[in-house]
Amino acid sequence: MRRGGSRTAPTAFVATIAIAVVATLALAACEEETTPGTGTVTPTPTATATTDATTDTATPTLPQPSFPDGTTPATVLRVVDGDTIEVEIEGEAFKVRYIGIDTPETVDPRRPVGCFGEEASAANRALVEGLIVGLEADVSDTDVFGRLLRYVWLDSEEMVNAMLVRDGYAQSSAYPPDVRHQELFDSLESAARSEGRGLWGPVCQETPTEAPAGSPAEGACDYSGTSEPLIKGNISTNSGEKIYHVPGGDFYEQTVIDEAAGERWFCTDSEAVDAGWRISLR
Numbered sequence: 001m002r003r004g005g006s007r008t009a010p011t012a013f014v015a016t017i018a019i020a021v022v023a024t025l026a027l028a029a030c031e032e033e034t035t036p037g038t039g040t041v042t043p044t045p046t047a048t049a050t051t052d053a054t055t056d057t058a059t060p061t062l063p064q065p066s067f068p069d070g071t072t073p074a075t076v077l078r079v080v081d082g083d084t085i086e087v088e089i090e091g092e093a094f095k096v097r098y099i100g101i102d103t104p105e106t107v108d109p110r111r112p113v114g115c116f117g118e119e120a121s122a123a124n125r126a127l128v129e130g131l132i133v134g135l136e137a138d139v140s141d142t143d144v145f146g147r148l149l150r151y152v153w154l155d156s157e158e159m160v161n162a163m164l165v166r167d168g169y170a171q172s173s174a175y176p177p178d179v180r181h182q183e184l185f186d187s188l189e190s191a192a193r194s195e196g197r198g199l200w201g202p203v204c205q206e207t208p209t210e211a212p213a214g215s216p217a218e219g220a221c222d223y224s225g226t227s228e229p230l231i232k233g234n235i236s237t238n239s240g241e242k243i244y245h246v247p248g249g250d251f252y253e254q255t256v257i258d259e260a261a262g263e264r265w266f267c268t269d270s271e272a273v274d275a276g277w278r279i280s281l282r
Contacts, residue, residue: 065155067134074135076128081106082120082169084147085128087135097147098161099138100185102173102226104199114227115204120169127160128152138178144230144247149178165189168198173226221267223247231266232257233277244269244277251280 064073074087074096082103085096104114106121134153143149152160162181164170165188172185193200223230223246232245232255244266245252257263266272269279 064132065134067153068136068156071134071136071153073132075132076130079121079125079129082117082124082164085124085152087133089135095145095147096135096150096152097143097145098164098170099149099151099178099180100173100175100182101161101165101170102220102228103164103170105227116169116199119198120164123164123167123169124160127154127163133160138180140178143228151181161185162188166192168192168196168200171199173220175225222269227267229265229267231269231272233264233266233272233275235261235263242275242277243280244272245280249280 067073072089074089074094076085076087077093078086080086080095083098083101087094087096103120103124104117106113106117131154134155135148136151136153138149138151140149154160159181161170162184165172165185172182172189174182192198196202198204220226221229221231230247232252234243234245234255234257235241236243245255246269257265264275266275266277272279
């Protein structure tokens, strides 16, 4: 009995110790691999497991406005003045002159800044700068300066040309054959005149008088009926004679003005004559 008892006691003791060690190791492993209170395994963080949520969020893009049928979308790069802008169409830049309206002069160095001209430029800038607009052509594609002639739309209902006339920043100015919306511009100008808006108000009218809608403003240029000079003051390379050409003349379209050489644009025939030019015989 003694001999049997002496063998059993150590064996039980060793077994007990072994069980305790295993249990301790198992407990330690559980504490390292589980999140307290959840019982779920927490994965070991790695460089590839962590993803910045912001990288999966795409920058939202603004939807393109809906324009009338037949218009060309264009992004406005710069506002030149009240009735002229620079746009980008399919990666190419163009200057655009608004059809059917005229705003007071602000950028021609040969002419003084017109009354309400700065305000018209600022209004145009506030309406279109940096936006996508719709360009609507009429009969003519470009003017004598190579600018696109267009009606400019903000969406399917709001046309910038009309808005500028409506609010008194521009006058209606017909220049056939591009007169598709001229009746609208005429009616908007009549309303602006009668209510004294913008350039039809006291600030620009010392003695306001009612004039037919669409009639050229006082001091408007010959051949355009607007503030744009169309007379080309050319200097002959053969004789050095100063000869000016008017729209419709035989050599008008092919004449290119080089202001660096002393050539210039004129607003009226009398202005050209006073400056020493004579009219072309053809």
